Amino acid sequence: MNQTNREPYPLSAESRGLVVKQVHLPADCALLLAIPLTMDEFYSDCELGSRKEYARLFRAQLASLPMSQVWTRYERIVVTPALHAVRIARSRGALIYTRASVSDWREAVRARQVVSLVAHWRAAGFTAELIRAAPEIVTDMATSPARVASAMRRAVTDTTSSASALATGLNKALRGSLLSPGGQDGAVWVANDPEQRFEKNWQCLRQEFPGWGLPESGMELSDGSLPASSMADAFPGDYTGTQDLRMCHSVILGEAIKRAAPRSRVVMNQRPVRPHTQLALYGAVLEMLATGRYEFAEAVLALNAAVMRRAR
Amino acid sequence: MTKLVNLLTPYEVVGELGAKQFDRDYLRTALASASRQTAVTFWLAVLAQMGVFVLAVFFAVANSSDPKVLGAVLAGGGGGVGACAFAMVRLWREKVATDLTFALVSSLDDGAATTVLNVVLEALRKQQSVRPSAPRVRRA
Numbered sequence: 210m211n212q213t214n215r216e217p218y219p220l221s222a223e224s225r226g227l228v229v230k231q232v233h234l235p236a237d238c239a240l241l242l243a244i245p246l247t248m249d250e251f252y253s254d255c256e257l258g259s260r261k262e263y264a265r266l267f268r269a270q271l272a273s274l275p276m277s278q279v280w281t282r283y284e285r286i287v288v289t290p291a292l293h294a295v296r297i298a299r300s301r302g303a304l305i306y307t308r309a310s311v312s313d314w315r316e317a318v319r320a321r322q323v324v325s326l327v328a329h330w331r332a333a334g335f336t337a338e339l340i341r342a343a344p345e346i347v348t349d350m351a352t353s354p355a356r357v358a359s360a361m362r363r364a365v366t367d368t369t370s371s372a373s374a375l376a377t378g379l380n381k382a383l384r385g386s387l388l389s390p391g392g393q394d395g396a397v398w399v400a401n402d403p404e405q406r407f408e409k410n411w412q413c414l415r416q417e418f419p420g421w422g423l424p425e426s427g428m429e430l431s432d433g434s435l436p437a438s439s440m441a442d443a444f445p446g447d448y449t450g451t452q453d454l455r456m457c458h459s460v461i462l463g464e465a466i467k468r469a470a471p472r473s474r475v476v477m478n479q480r481p482v483r484p485h486t487q488l489a490l491y492g493a494v495l496e497m498l499a500t501g502r503y504e505f506a507e508a509v510l511a512l513n514a515a516v517m518r519r520a521r
Numbered sequence: 522m523t524k525l526v527n528l529l530t531p532y533e534v535v536g537e538l539g540a541k542q543f544d545r546d547y548l549r550t551a552l553a554s555a556s557r558q559t560a561v562t563f564w565l566a567v568l569a570q571m572g573v574f575v576l577a578v579f580f581a582v583a584n585s586s587d588p589k590v591l592g593a594v595l596a597g598g599g600g601g602v603g604a605c606a607f608a609m610v611r612l613w614r615e616k617v618a619t620d621l622t623f624a625l626v627s628s629l630d631d632g633a634a635t636t637v638l639n640v641v642l643e644a645l646r647k648q649q650s651v652r653p654s655a656p657r658v659r660r661a
Contacts, residue, residue: 244536244538262540263536263538266540266541267534267536269632270534270541270632270635270636270639271534271632271635271636271639272632272633272635272636273632273633273636273637274636282534283536286534286535286536287536327538328538329538329539330538330539330540331540332539332540334540455538456538456539457537457538457539457540458539481537481538481539481541482537482538482539483535483536483537483538484535484536484537484538485535485536487538
C-alpha cells in the first residue's frame with residue numbers, strides 16, 4: 210500500500226506546497242459596468258443634481274460643444290466598445306450587470322469566481338472651490354501644531370498664492386511622501402505608488418481636520434460612491450476569488466481588498482484607464498478563457514505582454 | 522503635423538475611468554518647444570533649397586556644353602527645389618497650427634481649451650487620413 214492511500218485526510222495540493230493550475234471559464238466570470246450606457250442615463254448623470262462625476266467630467270471636458278455632440282462622442286468612445294464587450298461576454302455565458310449597484314457587485318462576488326468591474330474612481334484632492342469654501346484650511350495649515358499640518362506647511366511655502374495654485378501645490382505634496390509616520394500600516398504597497406501615498410495622506414488629513422469637509426475618494430456605482438474600505442468589507446477573510454478592477458488607479462481599492470482577503474487575486478493597475486482599450490482587452494481575455502487553458506489573471510498578463518510586444 | 526498630433530493626443534477626451542488633470546503649463550511648454558523646433562527645421566529647409574539651387578546652377582554652368590548632362594542637372598535641381606518647397610510649405614503649416622494652438626491654450630479656460638484641443642486633434646487626424654482623390658474627368 211502506498212503512502213497516499215494511508216492518509217485518511219489527504220492534504221490539499223496547496224498545503225503540500227504544490228502549485229495547482231486553476232482554470233477559469235467564461236461562465237465563471239461576471240462583468241459589471243457602472244458607467245452610463247444609454248443616452249437617457251448619460252443625460253441624467255450630466256445633470257448637476259445627479260451626484261455622478263463620470264458623465265459630468267466627460268461633459269465638462271467638452272464644455273464648449275453642444276450636448277448632442279458630446280453624446281455622439283461618448284457613444285463612439287465608451288458605449289460602443291462597452292456594448293461589444295457585453296455581447297461577447299453574454300455569448301460566452303458570463304454574468305452581466307449594467308448600471309451596476311453595490312448590491313449587484315456583492316451578488317456577483319457571491320455568484321462567480323471572477324468579477325470584473327468597469328467603474329469610475331472618484332479621486333479626492335484639493336480644488337480651488339474647496340479651498341475657497343473652507344478658508345480655515347489655510348489658517349489651520351499655518352497655525353496647527355499637528356504633524357500633518359507642519360508637513361503641509363513645509364510643502365507649500367507661499368500660502369498667499371491663488372486658490373488654484375495652492376490646490377495644485379497641496380495635491381503635489383500629498384503625492385510626494387507620507388506626511389505621517391507609520392502610514393504604511395502593514396499595507397500591501399504596490400511599487401511605491403504616488404496615488405496610494407496620496408490616498409493615505411488624504412485619509413490622514415480627513416482624520417486630523419474633520420472640520421475642513423474633505424470629500425472621500427471612492428468608486429462610483431449606480432447608487433452612490435463607496436470608499437475603498439467599505440468595498441473591501443464585502444469580502445470574507447477566506448475569499449479566494451479574483452477581482453478584476455478596470456478603473457483608474459485601482460491599486461487603492463486593490464490594496465484594500467488584498468488586506469481584507471489575502472487569498473484573493475486582484476488584477477489592478479497604477480495608471481489611468483481608457484474604457485475602449487480595457488473593454489476590447491476584456492473581450493479578448495474571455496476568448497482566451499474559452500479555450501479552457503487559462504486562469505483569469507494569467508490570461509490578462511499574457512494578453513498584456515502580447516500587446517506590449519506588438520507595440521514595440 | 523505628426524508632432525502636433527502626438528503632443529495633443531494625451532489631451533484627448535477618451536472617458537478615462539478616473540479624474541484627469543489638465544496640465545496647461547506642460548502643454549504650453551511642449552507647444553512652444555515644438556514651434557521653435559519647427560521654425561529651425563523650416564530655416565534648414567530654406568538653406569537646403571538654396572544649396573540645391575546653387576549646386577544645380579554650378580553643375581549646369583560646368584556642363585553647359587553637354588546638353589544631355591545639362592538636362593539631367595536641371596531636372597534633378599528642379600526636383601530637389603520642388604521637394605524642398607513642398608517640405609517648407611508643410612513645415613510652415615505645422616508651425617502656424619502649433620502657434621495657433623499655443624495661443625488658444627493660453628487664453629481659454631480649462632473646459633474650452635480641452636474642447637478646442639479635441640476639435641483641432643480631430644481635424645489634424647482627418648487631414649492626415651485624407652488620400653489624394655482621383656483626377657476629375659472634365660466632360661464636355
